[in-house]
Amino acid sequence: MKKILLLTDFSENANNAITYAMRFFESQSCTFYVMYVHKVGGYVSDDLLMSPTHSIHDSITEKPTKKLNTLIEKLKKDHYKQDYHFEIIIDYDVFTDAINQAVSKFSIDFIVMGSNGASNVKEVIFGSNTINVIERVKCKTIVVPNNYKFLPVTECLVSLNKNCKLTSSIRDIIIDLLEDFNFKMHVLRVTSEKESVQIALEDRERLSLLKVNYSNIEDVPVDYAVSCYLQTHPISMTAFIAQDKSLLQRLFSHSSRKVLSSRMKLPLLVLHSP
Structure with missing residues (x-):
């Protein structure tokens, strides 16, 4: 069974890359680890103030957990014919450190991500996160261009x-x-x-x-x-x-x-x- 790490920031580009992965691996039995990495320091204020009775971990993960669960339910519904299994990963480490840890822990075969994230700067072909993964994470990685529609890879x-x-x-x-x-x-x-x-x-x-x-x-x-x-x-x-x-x-x-x-x-x- 293939183990695939899908990186998402919930942007349109990330969703497009995930859609591509669903089609690319459809002939394989796969476990997809859908991963969201919270920016370091990005949870210091609003997330904690809004939920003072929750643990820090719960406050950080509540919103992305809901989004990931919604995404996975849709993927399960759309691809029920495939031998696909889904797991959620949420981390709040340095981006590439979190990915390297997941690759090692789950013996990941492929990473799939969009060429740009939420910022989607038109003048930039690869976003900084994508470049960092290419350079610092030693795992086969498929980078999907923005707005690319799946075609069978022959x-x-x-x-x-x-x-x-x-x-x-x-x-x-x-x-x-x-x-x-x-x-x-x-x-x-x-x-x-x-x-x-x-x-x-x-x-x-x-x-x-x-x-x-x-x-x-x-x-x-x-x-x-x-x-x-x-x-x-x-x-x-x-x-x-x-x-x-x-x-x-x-x-x-x-x-x-x-x-x-x-x-x-x-x-x-x-x-x-x-």
Whole structure:
């Protein structure tokens, strides 16, 4: 049974990501842990003053508990045919600390979240919470673009720059994805001309027993290569390895909207290599 952590701040974007998860995993037996993380310090005044007879914990969790229960009842009603189970998690720790604790405690297989939270700043592709999860939480994470409507994922593109090693652990993750979801997997490697032959040989050796469409492109910016690839192939999800520090840096940069806009029209699967 898959264990999926769904992150919510009760925004429209978070609800859209949860809706996506319900469809994406519908062929699997799943336990969904629906998690709300209260901002540290955000409960100091109103929540406590309004309920002076309650414990601090009860005062903090009362409102989100009601919202989570309402959400889960709706999910159960809408997806009663699937083998789905639901649990609630409420925490009031530092955001990524709370998520790391949940990932460890419940042996989470995937995290699913929206690309932006309640603030939904149009000029920003990824909100700060999303960036922090990508960078600091070592768990497969699906980031769903705002307003993205679910389409069955039939073909997935994994992009690798010259600094990303196609390790045995990443190969094993690809194998699991192929077995669980029956994707057609594409691997796009971008290298410099000097390194091209050796890196491509190593990649092909790692992938030799898998049904993977492998391509190697030389001396082209990786995001440009991905954009061109998406225009010529029917990709329905992109993926990258979080050891790609250059991409992580671009997530923080002011130019990220231009650089990553084509990639983030689709759900993004973030993979981690130990």
